Amino acid sequence: MPIRKYALAALLVFAFSGLFSQDKKADLQQLIAQSNDTAGINALMNYGVELINFDNPKAKEVFNITLEKSARIGYDFGMGSSYARLGYLVGHEGRNQEGIDYAQKAVAHFERINRTRGIILCYINMGYNFDMLGLGDSAIHYFLKGIQVLEKSKTEPGKLARLYENVGTGYANRREYAKALSYSRKAVELATSLNDSDYIVTAHTGLSYILNQSKDYKGALEAAQKAKRFLPHQEDPMLIIKAYSHLAAAWAKVNEPDSAIAAAKKSMLYSAKIDPANYIAAGLELADAYELKKDIRSQKNILDTLKQRAEADTSFFHLFSIYDRIAQLNFSTGNYKEAYAYRTKYFAYKDSFYSRQNTRTIAEVESRFQWAQKEKALSEKQLQLTQKDLALEKSNRNVFYALAGLVVMLLIAAVFYIQSSNRKKAFALKLDALHKQQEIDMLEALMQGEEKERSRIAKDLHDGIAGMLAAAKMHLGSIVRKEQGVEQSAHYRQTVKLLDEATGEVRKTSHNLMPEVLLQHGLDEALRRYCGNVSSSTLTFQYDSWGDIERYNSHFELSVYRIVQELINNIIKHAQASEAIVQVNLRDAVLSITVQDNGVGFAKADSNTNGMGLQSLAARTKAMQGKMEIESDPGAGVSVYLEFETGAVAKQPAQEQRA
CATH class of the missing domain: 1.25.40.10 (Tetratricopeptide repeat domain)
Known part of the structure; x- marks a missing residue:
C-alpha cells in the first residue's frame, strides 16, 4: 500500500519564510532586547523563520516571545504570524488538534487587519492538521477555501499550485481519482x-x-x-x-x-x-x-x-499502518498468535481514533432518554396525588355544607356549584396539560432513542463489517505471497476491487448515520454540504444563510439536521421538482428555516402521506419547543417554515488563551 502523503510541510515552511525579507542573522539576545516595537518584533520573527526545520525547539521559543510582545502592544500581524508558526511546529510534532487551535486564533488576527496572505497560510495549516487527524473531508474543505480566495485575487500562483496539489491528494485518499488527477495536473x-x-x-x-x-x-x-x-x-x-x-x-x-x-x-x-x-x-x-x-x-x-x-x-494514525504490517509479517511467518494480537491492536487503535468524537453524543442521548422516562413516571404520580387531594377536599366540603342551616342552603348550594365548576375546569386544564407534556416527553425519548440506534448501527458497521472486510483482504494478500501469478488473475483483481468498494460503502454509510461534518463544523456548514451533495442534474438545491449561525448543543443541532434532512428527502422522493431552496436565518436568537420546492404539491388533507409524514415532523418540532408551518396546493409546490428559540441551546464561546 502506498504511503500516506504529507506534502504540506514544504508548502507551510516556504510560505512562512516568505512573510518577511531575509536580511541577515543577528544575535538572538540582541534581537529580543530590541523587539519592543513592530520593527523589532518583525526582525525577531524573521530570525525564528530561519530556524524552522533546522532547530524547531529554539524556533518555538522565539515565536512564544514574539507572541507575548505582540500581545503587549496589540500588534495583530505579529500575533497572527506567531500563532500560525506555532501551529505549524506543534502540528509536525503530532499535536494536531493544538495546531488547529493555533491556526484558528491566527485567522482571527489576520481577518482583523484583512491580511489575505496570512489567512491562506492558516487554511493550509488547518487542512494539514485535519488530514493528519484522519478527517479528510475537513482538510479538503479548508484547502478549497484557500483556492477560492487565490483564484479570485489572482495573486501568489505558487501557493495556488501547491493548494491544487494538496486537494488532489485529498481526493486520491478518498479514491476519487478523476477529481484528484484534474487538480494535480492543474498544479x-x-x-x-x-x-x-x-x-x-x-x-x-x-x-x-x-x-x-x-x-x-x-x-x-x-x-x-x-x-x-x-x-x-x-x-x-x-x-x-x-x-x-x-x-x-x-x-x-x-x-x-x-x-x-x-x-x-x-x-x-x-x-x-x-x-x-x-x-x-x-x-x-x-x-x-x-x-x-x-x-x-x-x-x-x-x-x-x-x-x-x-x-x-x-501517533494513532501511524500505529494503524505499523500494527497492520506487523500482523501481516507474523501471519506470513506462521506466527499466528502474534498476528492475531497485532491485528487486534490495529482495530483497537483505529476504533479509538474514529469513535472518540461519537462517544459524548451517544452518552448524552442515553442520559436524556433515561431522564425522559423518569419525568414520565413522576408526572403520573403527581396526577394520582392531585386526584386524591381533590376527592378529599370534596368530601370535607360536603360535610361542612350538611351542617349548615336551611336558611343559607340555597346560597351554599350556589357557591358550591360555582366552585365545583371552576375546579373541574382547572383540573381538566391541568390534566390536559399533563397529557400533552407526557406526549412530548415520549416523543423526545423516541427521537433520542432513534439517534442512539443510529449511533449503534454506525459503530456496528465500522467495528464489525469493516473489520471483517479488512481481514478478508489480509488473507487475500497472504495468498498472493504464497501463490505466484495470482495477482495477475482478473478474478483476484476484481475481488480486491469489490472489497475496496464494499469497505468504502460501509465507511460512507457509517459516517452518514453519524455525520462528521455536523460534529466538526456545526449546523450551517452541515446543511450547506448536504444540499450540495444531493443536488443533481434533474434537481438543484440552493442553500442560503443569513446571520452569524452559532454552534448549539449537539442534541439540538442533530435534531434540526434530521428534520431538514427528512424534508429534503421528501422533496427528492415525492415532489417531482426541478428546483428547491433551503434558507437559514438567525435573528434576535431566533433560528428560522424555510424549505421550498417547485414540485407537484399536495392538498393539506394528504400531508401525512409525504415521506415519514409532515405531521410526524411537526410533532418533533413541537417537542423541541419550536413551531412548523406548511403551505401547499396541488401543482404549486410545498413550502415548510421552521422556527426555534436558540437562547437556551447556544454553546458558550470558549475564551481565548492568553499568550
Whole structure:
C-alpha cells in the first residue's frame, strides 16, 4: 500500500519564510532586547523563520516571545504570524488538534487587519492538521477555501499550485481519482509555467502519489523521477524528504526493492529530527521494500523501530499502518498468535481514533432518554396525588355544607356549584396539560432513542463489517505471497476491487448515520454540504444563510439536521421538482428555516402521506419547543417554515488563551 502523503510541510515552511525579507542573522539576545516595537518584533520573527526545520525547539521559543510582545502592544500581524508558526511546529510534532487551535486564533488576527496572505497560510495549516487527524473531508474543505480566495485575487500562483496539489491528494485518499488527477495536473501545469523548482518538485510528487494510488505505477515512477531531477541545488530538507519518499514508493511498486530501499533511507535520514510523520511514512516504505526482497529480519527490525517511535509519540494514525504490517509479517511467518494480537491492536487503535468524537453524543442521548422516562413516571404520580387531594377536599366540603342551616342552603348550594365548576375546569386544564407534556416527553425519548440506534448501527458497521472486510483482504494478500501469478488473475483483481468498494460503502454509510461534518463544523456548514451533495442534474438545491449561525448543543443541532434532512428527502422522493431552496436565518436568537420546492404539491388533507409524514415532523418540532408551518396546493409546490428559540441551546464561546 502506498504511503500516506504529507506534502504540506514544504508548502507551510516556504510560505512562512516568505512573510518577511531575509536580511541577515543577528544575535538572538540582541534581537529580543530590541523587539519592543513592530520593527523589532518583525526582525525577531524573521530570525525564528530561519530556524524552522533546522532547530524547531529554539524556533518555538522565539515565536512564544514574539507572541507575548505582540500581545503587549496589540500588534495583530505579529500575533497572527506567531500563532500560525506555532501551529505549524506543534502540528509536525503530532499535536494536531493544538495546531488547529493555533491556526484558528491566527485567522482571527489576520481577518482583523484583512491580511489575505496570512489567512491562506492558516487554511493550509488547518487542512494539514485535519488530514493528519484522519478527517479528510475537513482538510479538503479548508484547502478549497484557500483556492477560492487565490483564484479570485489572482495573486501568489505558487501557493495556488501547491493548494491544487494538496486537494488532489485529498481526493486520491478518498479514491476519487478523476477529481484528484484534474487538480494535480492543474498544479503541474501552473508550477511548470512559473519555472520554480520548489513548486515543480511538490507538484510532481503529488502527481506521483495519485498515480500510485490509481495503480499507474509506471507513470508514478516517471513523475517521482522528474521531481528528483528538479530538486534545487541549495538543500531544502523538506523537498528532499518528499521527493525520495515518493520515489521509494514508486520503485517498490515496479518491483525494484534495492532502489526503493536506497530512496527510503535517504528520506528517513533527512526527516529523522524535523518531521516525525514523514520519518515513519518513509520507514513503512522501507519495510515494504524489505518484504519484496524477502528480507524478513530487516523488515522486522525497521517495523519494531517505527512501532517504538509511534507509541512514544502516541501517533494513532501511524500505529494503524505499523500494527497492520506487523500482523501481516507474523501471519506470513506462521506466527499466528502474534498476528492475531497485532491485528487486534490495529482495530483497537483505529476504533479509538474514529469513535472518540461519537462517544459524548451517544452518552448524552442515553442520559436524556433515561431522564425522559423518569419525568414520565413522576408526572403520573403527581396526577394520582392531585386526584386524591381533590376527592378529599370534596368530601370535607360536603360535610361542612350538611351542617349548615336551611336558611343559607340555597346560597351554599350556589357557591358550591360555582366552585365545583371552576375546579373541574382547572383540573381538566391541568390534566390536559399533563397529557400533552407526557406526549412530548415520549416523543423526545423516541427521537433520542432513534439517534442512539443510529449511533449503534454506525459503530456496528465500522467495528464489525469493516473489520471483517479488512481481514478478508489480509488473507487475500497472504495468498498472493504464497501463490505466484495470482495477482495477475482478473478474478483476484476484481475481488480486491469489490472489497475496496464494499469497505468504502460501509465507511460512507457509517459516517452518514453519524455525520462528521455536523460534529466538526456545526449546523450551517452541515446543511450547506448536504444540499450540495444531493443536488443533481434533474434537481438543484440552493442553500442560503443569513446571520452569524452559532454552534448549539449537539442534541439540538442533530435534531434540526434530521428534520431538514427528512424534508429534503421528501422533496427528492415525492415532489417531482426541478428546483428547491433551503434558507437559514438567525435573528434576535431566533433560528428560522424555510424549505421550498417547485414540485407537484399536495392538498393539506394528504400531508401525512409525504415521506415519514409532515405531521410526524411537526410533532418533533413541537417537542423541541419550536413551531412548523406548511403551505401547499396541488401543482404549486410545498413550502415548510421552521422556527426555534436558540437562547437556551447556544454553546458558550470558549475564551481565548492568553499568550
